[in-house]
Every structure is written in structure tokens, then in C-alpha cells.
Amino acid sequence: MNSVQLLRSQLRPALMGLLMTMACVTCVHADDGVALTHIDQVPEGVEVPGKQVAAYTWDDRQGKNLLVLAEQVSEREDDGTQSAFVYAAQYLLTGDHPKRVWMLHDDVQHCEFDASLRFDQSATKVTDLLRDGNSQVTVGYSRTCTSDVSPNEFKLIMRVGKSGKYRLRGLDRVGASWWDEDAGALRGMPLPTDCSVEAQQKLVSQYKEQGTELPLPGCYGDEKDFAKAPGDYLVFMRRHWFALMQKQDADWSQSLAQPQEAAEDVESAP
Template structure:
């Protein structure tokens, strides 16, 4: 648990050309974000904690950047508890030694139920919102310690350079609806479209849900981190949050509405 793995990959003689010549690379562009190149092997000097699930490179005014994402879930301890963590870091590939710009680490320790932290790969975005060649790297992940299928804590985090960090923290859409066999339809509060306190309370009032706490599934708590941030940052993060929650809501709803496979064993006697 919490092991640190330093990958020792083969580094090209000309480091500037490294990330253009690595085998098995794919270039992806999401919305209006910066084009990212996905790589399997990171260079010497890049720390990876846990199991690497993704690594991306891109260029901006500062040079060549690398973002690595990793996760780990432990086996259960002797007392039956479980732990998990996520790790992310951005590096500048400068000269012969990668320089870490920032690092993210979050964990669940000694969970008595099921511990889980997972990156939402759809959340990974690199943007140049000011158009000045300085990029912002955004990642998102879910965090939980539960014994049932219910919404998880969700964090969407934007890093700008070494010290600036902006977050939206709330609850995702997993388990927010369920299939009502008698009605033949999905039940549950719809995905909120307004995460202000007033907007969330209006939705609670409209659907008369009992015992519901804010934030609602699919919403974040507040926008305090953005009080002194450029307006474009908050605009992007709001749009990105709701796009992610809409996809989660659609995927979850479709999974719940799928008819049961008649070939599956229902537990009854033949």
C-alpha cells in the first residue's frame, strides 16, 4: 500500500523528440481543449504512485508537459478494512530531468466497507482559456467508502501552474436513480441544472424528497474557490461539471433500464 514505483523506461537521446517517437501513441482532442498525446511509458525521473492508468503530453508556452494518473486499491487488512488512493502529477520535460509542477494525492484509509477512488477519464482536460499559451490541467475523480450502490463524493480540480488550484466538490450521479418494475420506468430526482443553493432547494421542494441533503446527486457544494479566479475558469468548470454529470446520468440510467437476460439464473429451481 502506498508504494512508490519509479518507472525506468528507455529515454531517447534527444529528449525533445522523445514523446513524438514513443510507440503506441494516440492523439485525442476533446471539445475546445488542447490536443493531448497519450503514451504508455513515462521517462526517467517521473514518479508514479500506484498503478498508472493514463499519461498524456502536450506543448504550451512553457515547453513540453506530461500528466500522469494512477490509482490503487489495497487488499483488506487483518481487521477487514480497506484503503485506496489516487495520484496525479504534471511535469515539465526540460533538459535531462523532468521537473514536477504539481502533485495531487487523495486517499481513503481503513474503510470498514468498500474503499474506492477512481479517476473519471472523461474529466481529464487541458485548456488555454486565456489564449496566451499558458495551459490549465483539469482532472476529476470519485471517492467513496460505502457498502451499497449510492452516489460518491466527486472532485473536479483545475491546476494552473505550480500554485493555483480551483475545485468544484460535490456528489456524482452513480445510484441516483433506480428501475421501478411496477411502473416500468426510472425513479429518482432528475439531474440538477443549477447547483446554486436556491436551485437545489427548489428541486428538492418540487420533488418533495424527504431527508435529502445538499449537495444533491450530480451537484457541487459551492464556487468559493473561484472568487478571485478569471471568469473564464468558472465558466469552463461549470460547463465541464454538468457535461460529466450528464454522461454519468445517461450511462447509469441506461444500465438500470436494460431488461434482464432471460438466460441468467434467477435462483429458482429447474
């Protein structure tokens, strides 16, 4: 069961009671008071294309909210191409019928290789950064059309109400490092800690990989979407982006190290 963190300074007891009374077969209540409902409990009237992979509920000053994430990969066409899709939608569960607040859609169309669009469910966050009872919903997903193991395009998107949309877009850490048999160690561009153009170029120069295009694996391209947004939004999104990239970097490095450890165990066995 995945978790969504709702960052609030205060959560009214009345809302806690309302969440606790929601009927569901599988329900997790996080320490911060957010109830996560199993996707089987999505109510009638919620329409999201694709296969639902996660659903979350929470309360704010607008009422009870529902977030649904869905993915879809098509069969290959006659020409051998493949398409993939992701969908996310927020609903207000007030009144007799769910009311959709927004829907996010992205796709990879007619890919000649392997099309993939996958949500990173650890990226899903619901926050109240302005502490005014209005929530922000953040989701993240990878997007690619490749025939090898290489960094994917990664998008981290914050939705605020019906029309507010703020995005960081760059590359994730999948395939950013590899195992060097001769050195017996991992090699590759390290995870950046600053995504400014100057910092990325300095890192490229330091590792003498001239000609490397920006953004580097683990970085986003720019922060233009946040030019007129409250400052707290960008502070949160920067912090969230780097936390996700650190996790991806650790997971990818571990996946490369494990086969080497297994091989060493076999060689040392009597």
C-alpha cells in the first residue's frame, strides 16, 4: 500500500472523524491523518481511462477529495509500433455525483521500440503549503520510447485547484550508472545537487564529458512554471525532486551491485 503525505500545520478533528467513517475494504490511515483507499472503492461516477493503479482520498476546505492514477499500454500495431498512456484525475466527492476538478493526460504515441509511461507512486503528495486549507496535488511519472536501458524523461507536476499547474521536467536516474568490471565499482555521472545551468555545466566539465546535453540524469531543465507561483511551491518541488532522484539513484545502484554480490558468493562457495 502506497502512502500520500498531507503536509499541514493543523488538521481539524472533525475531518479526521469523517475520514475514519469512510467505508472501504482496505484503508490505511497515515500518521498525518490522510486516509488512503483501495482502488476497488472508487465510487461510481469517477471515470478515468486505463487501468487504475492507485487512488487516494483526503479532506480540505473544499470537501472530500479523490485522486486516481491510471496507466495504459496498447498492443503493438501492424507496423510494430506501440503507444502508452498515463492519466491522473482529482474529484470532489461532495453532493450526489463526483465532480471532476482536473484531469492530467500524457502519452507516447507510435513508438518503434518499447513505449513506457509509469507513475512513481512515491512522488504522489498532497500538501497545504500555504496553510489556508487548500491543497496542492503532486504526481510524478517517467516517460520513454527506447530500446536500451537509459535515463527516462521524468515529470513532476503540481496541480492546484482547477487550473493551477506547475511542472519540473528532466531526466531520471535509471541507467545513469553502470558496473565497471575492471575497476570493480560503479561508474557514471553522479547525482547533481543543483540543477542550475551553471552547476550542471560545472559537473560536466569536472567529469570531462564535454558535449553532454542538459539536463543531466537526475536534473530538470528549468523552473519557468514557478515564475509567478508562491515561493513555497518551488521550495517544495525542488526538495521533492531531489529526494525522488536520490531514491532512484540508490535503487538503481543497488540493482547493479546485487548481481555482482551474488556472483562473488557463488565463486566463494566451497
